[in-house]
Amino acid sequence: MRNRFLALAGALVIAAASASLGSAQAGQTRPAAKPAPAPSKAIPRTADGHPDLTGVYDLATLTPVERPNGLPAVLTDAEAAKLEKQAADRRELLSRPSKADRDAPPLGGDGSIGAAGNVGGYNNFWLDPGSSYVQIDGQKRTSLVIDPPDGRVPQMTAAARQRMLANRNARPTSDAGENGNDPGFEGNGAYDDPERRGLNERCLLGFGSTSGPPVLPNYFYNNLHQIVQTPDTVMILTEMVHDARIVRMNAQHLPKTVRKWMGDSVGRWDGDTLVIDTTNFSEKTRFRGSSADLHVVERISRIDARTLRYRFTIDDPDTWTAPWSGEYTWPTTDDHIYEYACHEGNYALANILKGARLKESNDAAKKTKQEKF
Amino acid sequence: MRMKLTMALAGLGLMTLAGAPLLAHHAFGGEFDPNKPVLLKGKVVKIEWVNPHAWIHLETPKPDGEKPCEFTPNAKCEEWMVEGGTPNTLLRRGITRDSLAAGTELVIDGYQARDHSQLRANGRNVTYPDGRKLFLGSSGTGAPTDGADPAEAGRGRGRGRGGL
Numbered sequence: 370m371r372n373r374f375l376a377l378a379g380a381l382v383i384a385a386a387s388a389s390l391g392s393a394q395a396g397q398t399r400p401a402a403k404p405a406p407a408p409s410k411a412i413p414r415t416a417d418g419h420p421d422l423t424g425v426y427d428l429a430t431l432t433p434v435e436r437p438n439g440l441p442a443v444l445t446d447a448e449a450a451k452l453e454k455q456a457a458d459r460r461e462l463l464s465r466p467s468k469a470d471r472d473a474p475p476l477g478g479d480g481s482i483g484a485a486g487n488v489g490g491y492n493n494f495w496l497d498p499g500s501s502y503v504q505i506d507g508q509k510r511t512s513l514v515i516d517p518p519d520g521r522v523p524q525m526t527a528a529a530r531q532r533m534l535a536n537r538n539a540r541p542t543s544d545a546g547e548n549g550n551d552p553g554f555e556g557n558g559a560y561d562d563p564e565r566r567g568l569n570e571r572c573l574l575g576f577g578s579t580s581g582p583p584v585l586p587n588y589f590y591n592n593l594h595q596i597v598q599t600p601d602t603v604m605i606l607t608e609m610v611h612d613a614r615i616v617r618m619n620a621q622h623l624p625k626t627v628r629k630w631m632g633d634s635v636g637r638w639d640g641d642t643l644v645i646d647t648t649n650f651s652e653k654t655r656f657r658g659s660s661a662d663l664h665v666v667e668r669i670s671r672i673d674a675r676t677l678r679y680r681f682t683i684d685d686p687d688t689w690t691a692p693w694s695g696e697y698t699w700p701t702t703d704d705h706i707y708e709y710a711c712h713e714g715n716y717a718l719a720n721i722l723k724g725a726r727l728k729e730s731n732d733a734a735k736k737t738k739q740e741k742f
Numbered sequence: 743m744r745m746k747l748t749m750a751l752a753g754l755g756l757m758t759l760a761g762a763p764l765l766a767h768h769a770f771g772g773e774f775d776p777n778k779p780v781l782l783k784g785k786v787v788k789i790e791w792v793n794p795h796a797w798i799h800l801e802t803p804k805p806d807g808e809k810p811c812e813f814t815p816n817a818k819c820e821e822w823m824v825e826g827g828t829p830n831t832l833l834r835r836g837i838t839r840d841s842l843a844a845g846t847e848l849v850i851d852g853y854q855a856r857d858h859s860q861l862r863a864n865g866r867n868v869t870y871p872d873g874r875k876l877f878l879g880s881s882g883t884g885a886p887t888d889g890a891d892p893a894e895a896g897r898g899r900g901r902g903r904g905g906l
Contacts, residue, residue, distance in 0.1 A: 464875055464878050465875075466869065466872065466873035466874045466875065467867055467869050467873045467875070468873055469849070469869075469871060469872050469873040471781070471849075471851060471867075471873075472781060472851075473779040473780055473781035473851055474779045474851050474852065474853065474866060475779065476776075476777060476779055477776055477777060478776030478777075478853075479776075479866070484768065484769060484770060484771075485770050485771075486769055486770040486771020486772065486774075487771050487776045488770050488771060488774040488775075488776050488852070488853040488864055488866065489770070489852070489853075489864065489866035489867075490770055490827075490864070490866070491795075491825065491826050491827050491864060491865050491866065491868075492826075492827070492865065492866075492867060492868055492875060492876065494832075494875055494876065494877050494878055495826055495827025495828060495831060495832065496827065496831065497831040497834075553770065553771025553772075553776055554771050554772065555769060555771065555772060559769075559772065560769075560772045566768075566769075567768075569768070570768040570769065572794065590827065590828055590830070590831045591828055591830050591831065608830065609793075609828070609830075610793075610794070704834045705833070705834065707829075707830045707833055707834075709793045709794070709828075709830065710792065710793050711793050711794050713792045713793060714790055714792030714793060714794065714795060714796075714797060715793075715794055716795070716797065716823075716825070716862070717768045717773050717794065717795060717825065718768070720773045720774075720855045720856070720857065720860065720862060721768070721769065721772040721773045721856075723855070723856070723857040723860070724772065724773060724775070724855060724856025724857050725772070725856075726857075727856060727857045727858070727859075728856065
């Protein structure tokens with residue numbers, strides 16, 4: 370078994386892993402927390418002398434938000450190459466032809482999990498999840514999270530766990546008794562009305578935390594973002610689902626009574642770094658279970674003419690036992706950002722709700738029939 | 743220790759492998775019925791090149807179909823709508839709504855919408871009749887390449903993390 374596994378993993382990885390163990394120590398190595406680079410003449414600047422952050426950036430990456438168990442903080446070039454090749458091989462595998470004379474998929478579902486809900490999603494050729502690891506200061510990172518040094522988001526507070534549980538109980542839950550033959554179905558009530566569906570499904574706001582803050586990759590597609598910058602305002606546009614966040618420069622936060630879905634963002638320059646401070650969140654968006662008192666500080670600086678460094682710090686004592694931080698690069702892309710226009714073809718939501726109405730009437734008819742006999 | 747890291751790396755690879763096709767815009771399980779698998783063989787009528795999902799309209803011959811087929815002479819057809827992914831990623835590879843010509847023959851397997859009065863299904867796997875995946879390689883109908891080969895003229899710029 371061991372030999373087979375080693376063969377699977379490949380000699381390259383083993384050699385690379387051995388070489389890296391000196392610094393790996395089971396994922397506890399903190400990535401070098403170097404200060405922002407000294408002002409460079411090489412970077413583009415605006416007329417008022419600040420770094421010009423304007424551009425379109427593709428945030429797709431293989432580096433996950435949290436470090437997978439057992440991985441070091443930093444991959445050697447050989448380890449990264451191995452994993453990047455695995456991802457490329459997977460794409461190649463999924464691009465291969467299917468059987469021409471195939472049958473319909475299995476009755477009762479194909480066993481797929483998550484959003485694909487036992488019916489599968491769609492072909493891989495639609496996806497663009499990223500093909501390489503984040504590299505900062507010459508380090509290929511295995512997590513966006515850099516603090517705590519284990520690359521994992523700190524534990525939630527007891528109060529936050531209770532809050533999450535209450536929210537979960539307020540929302541529909543899976544009912545194994547009634548839906549035992551239908552594992553992709555979320556359960557009674559989940560599809561009753563549009564407001565029980567997620568913000569992304571309703572085309573209201575991006576996926577996970579694509580819009581942010583903090584801005585995070587979604588790991589499947591449309592990870593493009595655009596920054597437009599003037600002396601008074603910085604705008605960060607997220608392609609999916611077309612969310613524009615306006616950062617007011619050198620301004621005060623709005624009164625606490627004013628709550629916004631992406632929070633209230635104000636910016637200032639700290640040397641060559643744009644610092645964005647965001648508070649005043651609403652209860653509509655709960656970043657990983659955060660409270661409306663979430664406080665996000667983002668620091669955006671230029672590494673070079675085609676790369677930004679994006680750092681974020683999350684502080685929400687009601688939710689996490691400690692503040693935590695992450696960073697990754699925003700590489701410039703020459704590709705075009707397109708309008709997402711999510712409402713234009715959102716048949717899916719209507720299909721979901723129609724399906725729920727049909728189930729409702731079928732269940733009612735069944736009940737009536739049972740009562741009669 | 744060496745073994746542990748190797749296993750972690752292999753595990754990460756597997757996680758990446760398993761994850762890709764399962765991500766989606768919405769709850770597929772709420773939209774489509776796992777007890778209604780379908781295999782559709784027909785010809786493209788049109789494609790709605792819209793977000794959050796592109797929809798391929800496909801006519802499939804059926805003796806008691808509701809209307810005459812557009813692309814199969816002297817036959818009746820019904821029209822299915824099949825859900826795909828976002829057009830944006832394909833647009834970036836040079837694929838447009840015109841890349842999938844009307845009349846192109848396709849084979850699609852998926853599951854029908856939970857509301858069975860609708861001829862709608864998810865495009866779990868969309869291929870040409872010989873099994874090749876849609877938009878990958880030449881379709882013989884003018885569909886361009888997918889841009890994966892950097893040598894292809896004009897497109898195929900590096901996606902993901904460049905500029906480092």
